[in-house]
Amino acid sequence: MAEMVRKASAFEIFNHWVLAISCLLLALSGYGFLFKLEGITALFGGANAMKDIHNYLGIVFTLSLFLSIFNWLKDALSFDSDDIKWIACAGGYLSKHPKVPPMGKLNTGQKLYYLALLAFGIAIAISGFVIWLMPGQRNYIILSHLVHNISFVVLMxxxxxxxxxxxxANPGTFRIMVYGTVPYKWAAKRHPKWIQELSHGK
Ligand code: HEM
Structure with missing residues (x-):
């Protein structure tokens, strides 16, 4: 069997699925509210139940977004000149024979995605809690609806x-979120700086 290397711990796998499922259910119920879609509303047991489910899922999403800091923030904040080169060649996605600079545990796109998720996730969570818990505060509520909707569009x-x-688009990646491991060769090709760090015991 191919030699494997661990890219995500059991906790990271669990937290990713809590984040993903809560986010997708929030998005679905959010669409239901936005476009008054009866099919979706019925799926959640009616308008009142959908509102309650949306609010409480917001708590689950916020908690797992907070815990995601321990999964990804340190790697997402480590930028160097290879990240500039990665952006300049668009990660190699637009070229037939790409020359992609060596990447660490996360590539530049993954780092930017995480930082955007964190920023807009915090914005959508705070604005959601204001709308839910501060019904008398008209100005805050109007501002929060704007922030909530803009964040929703970005995340969608x-x-x-x-x-x-x-x-x-990247066969072999999905197994990280199921098993947490990837073949050593796969990792050495896509994340060589990370593999180097591992072999130097950093
Ligand atoms: C349900 C479908 C989803 C699948 C199949 C999926 C798959 C994956 C996989 C395989 C990774 C590991 C990538 C790596 O380590 O190289 C990952 C990472 C990640 N996922 Fe997901 N994911 C899904 C939904 C979501 C959702 C809804 C969110 C956000 C709310 C999310 C946020 C993240 C973040 C922040 C990372 C780390 C950065 C990155 O690798 O891009 N995922 N996901």
């Missing part, structure tokens, strides 16, 4: 791109 573009890149 970023998340499907992430799902596509983590599955069909």
């Amino acid at each position: 573009i970023a998340v499907p791109v992430h799902i596509y890149l983590a599955t069909i």
Whole structure:
């Protein structure tokens, strides 16, 4: 059997699924509210139940977003000149014979995705709690609706791109979120700086 290397711990796998499932259910119920879609409302047991489910899922999403800091923030904040080169060649996605600079545990796109998720996730969570818990505060509520909707649009573009890149576009990646491991050769090709760090025991 091929030699394997661990890219995600059991906790990281669990927290990713809590984050992903809560985010997707929040998005679905959010669409239900936004476009008054009866089919979706019925799926959640009616408008009142959907509102309650949306609010409490917001707590789950916020907690797992907070815990995700321990999964990814340190790697997402470590930028160097290879990240500039990665952006300059668009990660090699637009070229037939790409020359992609060596990457660490996360590539530049993954780092930017995480930082965007964190920023807009915090914005959507705070604005959601204001709308839910401060019903008398008209000005805050108006501002919060604006922030909530803008964050929703950004996440609804970023998340499907992430799902596509983590599955069909990059075969071998999805297993990280199921088993936590990848073949050593796969990792050495895509994340050589990370493999180097591992072999130097950093
Ligand atoms: C349900 C479909 C999803 C699938 C199949 C999926 C798959 C994956 C995989 C395989 C990784 C590991 C990539 C690596 O370590 O190289 C990953 C990482 C990650 N996922 Fe997901 N994911 C999904 C949904 C989500 C959602 C909805 C969110 C956000 C709310 C999210 C946030 C993240 C973040 C922040 C990372 C780390 C950065 C990155 O690798 O891009 N994922 N995901």
